[in-house]
Amino acid sequence: MDDVKLLRQEFIAHGKKQGLEEAFLIKILDYLLENQFLPAGERGSIRDQLSKMIRAYARGD
Amino acid sequence: MKLQHLILYNIGPFYGRYPINFMAENDGNGYAFFAENNRGKTSIYNAMRWCLFGEVSERAKTVKGERYGGSKIPLVGEGRILMNSHAYEHDKNQEMSVVLIAEGEKGSIQITRTATSITTLARHDGQMTVQLDVKVGSDELKHDAEAQEAIESIFPRSLERFFFIDGEALEEYTQMMSSSDVIGLKEEVNSILGIPALIKGDADIVRIRQGIKAKIDSTAKAEKVSTKARDDANTQRKKLKEKISIADKEEAKLQTVMSKLDETIEEMKAHEELAPILEQLKLLESQIAFKKQNLVDVNIDKIMEARVGWKVLLWKKASSQYQHYVGVREELAQRSRLIEQTQNTIKTLEKDLSEMTGICTECHQPLPDLEHFKAKKESELSAQKDLLESYQSEDLDSEDDLTIKMGELLKIQPQSDSKDRILRAQRKWKKLVNEIETLEEQHTLLNKKLTEDAKSSMVELGERKGRQEAMVSRRESEWRTTRTDVELAELELKRLERLSGGVEVNKEDYNIDNVISSLIVTIKSTIASYREKARVEVQKRATAVFTRLNNAPEVYTGIRVDKDFRTEILDSKGKPSRNPSSGAISIMTMSVIDALRRVSGFNVPVFLDTPGRSLDEHHKDRQLDYFWQTEGQQFLIFAHSGEYGVEETVEEFKGRLAKAYTISLPRDHKTCFQKGCMSEDVEHDSYNKKNTCNACGFEWDLTSQKTLVLEVPL
Numbered sequence: 001m002d003d004v005k006l007l008r009q010e011f012i013a014h015g016k017k018q019g020l021e022e023a024f025l026i027k028i029l030d031y032l033l034e035n036q037f038l039p040a041g042e043r044g045s046i047r048d049q050l051s052k053m054i055r056a057y058a059r060g061d
Numbered sequence: 062m063k064l065q066h067l068i069l070y071n072i073g074p075f076y077g078r079y080p081i082n083f084m085a086e087n088d089g090n091g092y093a094f095f096a097e098n099n100r101g102k103t104s105i106y107n108a109m110r111w112c113l114f115g116e117v118s119e120r121a122k123t124v125k126g127e128r129y130g131g132s133k134i135p136l137v138g139e140g141r142i143l144m145n146s147h148a149y150e151h152d153k154n155q156e157m158s159v160v161l162i163a164e165g166e167k168g169s170i171q172i173t174r175t176a177t178s179i180t181t182l183a184r185h186d187g188q189m190t191v192q193l194d195v196k197v198g199s200d201e202l203k204h205d206a207e208a209q210e211a212i213e214s215i216f217p218r219s220l221e222r223f224f225f226i227d228g229e230a231l232e233e234y235t236q237m238m239s240s241s242d243v244i245g246l247k248e249e250v251n252s253i254l255g256i257p258a259l260i261k262g263d264a265d266i267v268r269i270r271q272g273i274k275a276k277i278d279s280t281a282k283a284e285k286v287s288t289k290a291r292d293d294a295n296t297q298r299k300k301l302k303e304k305i306s307i308a309d310k311e312e313a314k315l316q317t318v319m320s321k322l323d324e325t326i327e328e329m330k331a332h333e334e335l336a337p338i339l340e341q342l343k344l345l346e347s348q349i350a351f352k353k354q355n356l357v358d359v360n361i362d363k364i365m366e367a368r369v370g371w372k373v374l375l376w377k378k379a380s381s382q383y384q385h386y387v388g389v390r391e392e393l394a395q396r397s398r399l400i401e402q403t404q405n406t407i408k409t410l411e412k413d414l415s416e417m418t419g420i421c422t423e424c425h426q427p428l429p430d431l432e433h434f435k436a437k438k439e440s441e442l443s444a445q446k447d448l449l450e451s452y453q454s455e456d457l458d459s460e461d462d463l464t465i466k467m468g469e470l471l472k473i474q475p476q477s478d479s480k481d482r483i484l485r486a487q488r489k490w491k492k493l494v495n496e497i498e499t500l501e502e503q504h505t506l507l508n509k510k511l512t513e514d515a516k517s518s519m520v521e522l523g524e525r526k527g528r529q530e531a532m533v534s535r536r537e538s539e540w541r542t543t544r545t546d547v548e549l550a551e552l553e554l555k556r557l558e559r560l561s562g563g564v565e566v567n568k569e570d571y572n573i574d575n576v577i578s579s580l581i582v583t584i585k586s587t588i589a590s591y592r593e594k595a596r597v598e599v600q601k602r603a604t605a606v607f608t609r610l611n612n613a614p615e616v617y618t619g620i621r622v623d624k625d626f627r628t629e630i631l632d633s634k635g636k637p638s639r640n641p642s643s644g645a646i647s648i649m650t651m652s653v654i655d656a657l658r659r660v661s662g663f664n665v666p667v668f669l670d671t672p673g674r675s676l677d678e679h680h681k682d683r684q685l686d687y688f689w690q691t692e693g694q695q696f697l698i699f700a701h702s703g704e705y706g707v708e709e710t711v712e713e714f715k716g717r718l719a720k721a722y723t724i725s726l727p728r729d730h731k732t733c734f735q736k737g738c739m740s741e742d743v744e745h746d747s748y749n750k751k752n753t754c755n756a757c758g759f760e761w762d763l764t765s766q767k768t769l770v771l772e773v774p775l
Contacts, residue, residue, distance in 0.1 A: 006598055006660060007255050007591055014586035018579035028580065029258070032265075036258035037217040038210065047265045054269065054580070058572040 007033075024057045062170070062215060062665045064695055068160040071148035072111070073104025074768040081105070081770060083695070085719030091689030092697040093773075095707045096724035101768050102699040105724070106670045107134070110225055111143060112159035112174045114218050115191065115209065120230050136176050136191075137183045144176070147766070155183055165215060166664075168198030172212060216665055219252045223658050226651075228671035235650045250626040253661040254595045256588065263584045270577040277570050290560035297557055301550040308543035315536040322529040329522050338510055339519050345504040349497060356493045363486040370483055372475035383470045390463050396452055403449040410442040595660050596622055602656035603628070603649070610648045610683040617645050620652060628653050644680045651684065658694075666695035673704030681705065682713070689717040711773055721773035727752075728763040734771055735759045 008029060015025035031053070035046050069079040083092060096102040107117045119131030136143050137155065144157045155178035163170045173194045180188045195208035203211050216224070222234070251257060329336075417438075419431045428434060458466075508516075604619040607630075611617050617638060619631045629637040630649050641649070658667070667688070673681045681704065688696040698705070711721055725734075733740045733754035740756030750763040 005662075006594060007587070007662070010591040010594060011259075011583060011587045014590070015579070015583040017586075018583050020576070020579050020583065025583070028262070032258040032262035033255055034214050036255060036261055037213045037219055037252075038261075040261065040264065042210075043261065043265055047269055050262075050265055051269045051272075054266075054573055054576050055569070058569060058576045 021057070024053075027053060062163050062165045064161070064163045064666050064697075066160070066162040067105070067109065068158075068162075069105070069108050070159070071145040071152070071155075071157040072108045072143060072159060073145060074099075074101040074766075075104065075108075075770075076145045076147045076767060079768075079770055081722065082772075083720055087716060087719060087775075089689065089714075089717040089719035090693055090695050091685065091714055091718040092695060093705070093710060093718060093721040094697070094699045094724055095702055095705065095710075095721070095773075096699075097702055097729060100724045100726065100729075101770075102701075102724050103670055106225065106668055106699050107143065108159045109161060109668065110221070112161045112172055113212055113216050114221065115174065115193065117143060120227060136186050136189050137178070138185050153181075154178065155189075163666075165197065167200070169196070170198075170215065171196045172208075217252065217663075219249065219257075220661075220663065222249065223253050223654055223661075224663075224665055224667050226654060226667065226669045228669060228674035231647050231650050231674060234654060235646050250657060251592075253657045253663070254592065255661055256592065259584050259588045259591075263581060263588070266577055266580050266584070270574065270581070273570055273574050273577060276567075277574060280567060280570065287561045290557045294554060294557035294561050297550065297554045301547065301554055304543065304547045304550050308540065308547045311536065311540040311543045315533065315540045318529060318532045318536050322526065322533055325522060325526045325529055329519075329526065332515060332519050332522070335511060335515055335519060338507055339516075339523075342504060342507050342511075345500055345507065349500045349504060352493060352497050352500065356490070356497060359486070359490045359493050363483075363490045366479075366483045366486040369475050369479045372473050373480045373483065375473045376475055379470050379473060383467060383474075386463055386467045386470070389458060390460070390467070393457055393460055393463065396455060396457065400449060400452045403445055403452065407442060407445045407449065410438055410445060414438050414442065593624070596624060596626065598660050599626070599653065599656040602659055603652040606652035606655050606687060607649055610652065610680060610687055611645060612677075612679045612683070613642075613645070617641060620649055622653065626657075644677050647674075647676055648680055648684070655688075664694060666697060668697045668699070670699045671704065672698040672700055685710070685714055689714050695719075707773060711775060715775060718775060721775060723769075723771050723773060725769050725771065727761040727765045727767065727769065730761065730769075733757060733759055734761075734769065736772075 008026065011029045012022050012025050016022065028050070031046075031049065035043070038046060064083045066083060067081040069075045069081070071077065094102045094105060111117050117134045119134060134141055134143055136157065137149055142149065144155065148157065149155055156175065158173065158175035161170075161172045163172075171194075174191065176189045176191045178188060179190055183189050193205050193208045195203045195211045197203075197211055197215075200211075226234075251260075332339075414435065417431070417435060419428050420426070421428055511519075600620060600622040603622060607617070607620050608614055615633060617630050618633055618635065621629045621631055621637065623629075628649060630641045630645055632638040638645075669688075672684065676684060685698070685705070700710075707721070707723060711718060730752070731741075731743060731745075733743055733756060735754065735757055738754060738757040738759065740754050742755040744753045744755055746753065751760055752763060753760045
């Protein structure tokens, strides 16, 4: 699974430049990849989950 | 993800249950299904697609890079169907199912898709119910749409063509990859590279941010309102303070006059014993004042009535004269009547005398004593004349004079009740005067009981008290007005305080917004850079695979992948090859598909149907040599016996081949296929159409249509 690292590396590199933590970036990317094929009309729960992740990170949990 | 078991039931040529085991004892990742044509290898390939995605289509066609999907293969009905035809035509309850068991990152995965007829004989898919159950790791069992969602997260349908590769459709891939019209491929390349995760993630996060932004904006707006309200509240506080000060001053004034009033009342209490007298005096004074006022009115009435008093007095004297004139008038009337009567009598007598003939007018006889009678008449006449003269000689006023005199007298005649009214008014006035005198006398007597000092003091106190009460009333009214102003100002202040309070800037929202902002920049930057890096990586990997599989490395040196992921084979000079061989093109296509799949990082099995199509022997061997490595994804081929020979392949890739199966019908076997026997000593009975193994005695019917899936010993 070396290959997926390319996307992950890019994402983490750009995210770190924005001051985001690696663990958080990996969590977000994995979740997005896991749900990348869900159509826009069915992504309500995805947004809710992303929102929770972002809130938790913003709170420092 | 590692496929472990596949259980087919009544699908394609497989009537009944067919469990296929993928659990290998070695570390190989190669799997092979060998079969003649129409034995069912593509049916296994399609059974897995149906299990995962719920439908299977005929091969697609590609025109100018646009992919036109083949028609859907129905579960049941006329023509080509997915359900086993024997089960469809003969089973009482038509049912087919595929169970796929695998091991994934989250643990064991079990996918079961079952199609059941809802009628005695379903004629089309509308008469079938399809149920999907998915169990992933320790997650709850999911059904239908939720289950399909779970499959999509592991095995995305949009990437199907990168994992279910149809060798016969390889030209389609090739055409798409080299075409200048790349609409069809571009989306799929994006998908396989995971770019939808970023694009959709970006859209998701932007949506989340809109919500947060709206909240922040709303808070900021409320904060603005709050700030203004705070300023207004401060101003209002000053105003309130001023109003309270004014109200306090007014209250102080009120208190002052009230205390003075209290003092006056206290002072008045010192003269408490005089109070009844004073009260009585006041009462008398008010009564006297009232009666005097009344007296004025009564006096006016009396004067008004007295205005005809002179008439009453004069009439008292003149009325007798008037009565006299009334008597005279009657006498005059009497005398006139007597004169007239006498004159008539005289006239009658004179007539009688003049007309006397001596004959009685009644009896017409000669009167006996005419002279005597005549003398008598003359005497009567003379008496009457004397009487008339006496009447006429009486000295009486004339009728006219009398009427004038009586008229003059009537002018001073009062009304009949004038006198009574004058007297009544007089009596009333007198009575009132008497009452006033009585009251004044009482007042004088009471007054004598008070000293002048006490009296003046009490009067002064009373007047003061009245003034002070009036002042208290005025001050109280003014104080109440100022208090109302204060209350209104307080209400306004409370309103402003409410508006200014309760709005707290939520720092968490700003933090979230910052994180989201950073994430959006991260995603956009990643999309911008990753696609190019992925392209370079795909090009590198595809070239590596191509170089490894290619049998003419001196002619075809690599693959170029442009920014739209269109591919070309490069020649020895590093330029696009003008006329590459079909084998080289097929290998390029496989190399690029493999490179894309590897760059994407999707770890799922690869299913390659008709893998040797368009490849010569050299390329076919190299293809398996590359894909059946000991590491990486499971790689399943569904090969025609003409593409790859079973024994040769098994022999060549021993150790890398995890499992191999043949799919056949009984009639395909000229040697015994019983596990552990495999004897070639078989007797053929053409009459009864059966074969018998002389070694183990196993017989098989050559007319049987029951498909055999036999594991090849490795």
